[in-house]
Amino acid sequence: MAVYRKRDNRRLPDDRTVTQGRTRSVGLLAVGHAGVDIYQGAVPAVVPFLVLERQYGYVAVSGIVLAATLLSSVVQPVFGALTDRVRMPWLIPVSMVTAGLGVALCGVGDSYVLTWLAVALSGLGVAAYHPEAARLARAASGGNHLAMSWFSLGGNIGFALAPIVVTPILAAGGLPASPWLIIPALLGGLVTTAVLRSLIAGSAATGGAKADRGRDDWPVFIRLTGIVIARSIVYIGLSAFVALWVQQRVGGGETAGAAALFVLFAGGAAGTVLGGKLATVWGRIRALRLSYAASIPAVAGVVYAPGVSVYVFVALAAILLYIPFSLHVTLGQDYLPNRVGTASGVTLGLAVSVGGVATPVLGAIAEATSLQTALTTLLVFPVIAWLLGRTLHEPAALEVAAAR
Incomplete structure (x- = not known):
């Protein structure tokens, strides 16, 4: 039975009950996040079938991938700005x-x-999806860094699950079986609708009060955006070429490359959760700075480590590059407390897309020189992220309403 305290002549749930409710809400939002981010990973998983069944060439395939990544990334800040003006929980x-x-x-x-x-x-x-979902996750978590890391982890899991969901369906039925791929979206929508009702009810119970949000700090937010861009370039560059690189280093063909991708994705998931824990102990800025500093030798190890030791450095690089992932989102929201949707759209959208745009440049460098030379150029970006991180400051603690 829930224990209640009397406050301002109203019966309100105690802190333990509130924490349990927040944990459940964030957990359900994380499941929904996985449901939508499956479709970010689904497009690359569909590409081999487009090549096999429709004989698409590299240019045609690049156009398909860009249709998903560029449009999504450019439009996310627009949706973020809209959600700052109008509450749109139904949009999720x-x-x-x-x-x-x-x-x-x-x-x-x-x-x-x-x-x-x-x-x-x-x-x-x-x-x-992302700007409004990130805003509600922040409200549901009460601004807790660890809870936001679990929300971010949901998206990482969804992305990693995409090939597991897409490949068997299309392998069995070909491209005409693609309508079955809507099932994760329908299930995620049902789960998310349930938590939205809970959050709206909680907002009504507290009167929907808004906290004093403070002043937007655009100069610091722009530097944070630079960090997110640098991280995106190095991580997406690794994800695009690490399978080929590991095959060259250790042999083993496609199996070795697939294992490297698994290590990269698993390390990213572990780093996301670890980032929330470290932020609770050290603070977000210190966790961010240390992770980027340590990622410099980790990425160098990916490029230069001999033999199977490359797997160790792939794991370390993924963990260290993902420790700040959810912290970028919460820091951005705190730097722009009056534009939480905009901050979420930029940190999850526009800035992240640069990694995908820069990947063809890496490919061109690899063709002109070598894959090792191309991967070596990635070393500059964690250095940039670390240097920019030294210019950030921890935002003042902000009171987060149950729902804005």
């Missing part, structure tokens, strides 16, 4: 279904234009 389940619908339709018919539009629709759904 609607955007999840939209993301799933786009991928579900990408295998229907043979038209390249319709396939491109379907993938763009999925990217639009992903873009609409």
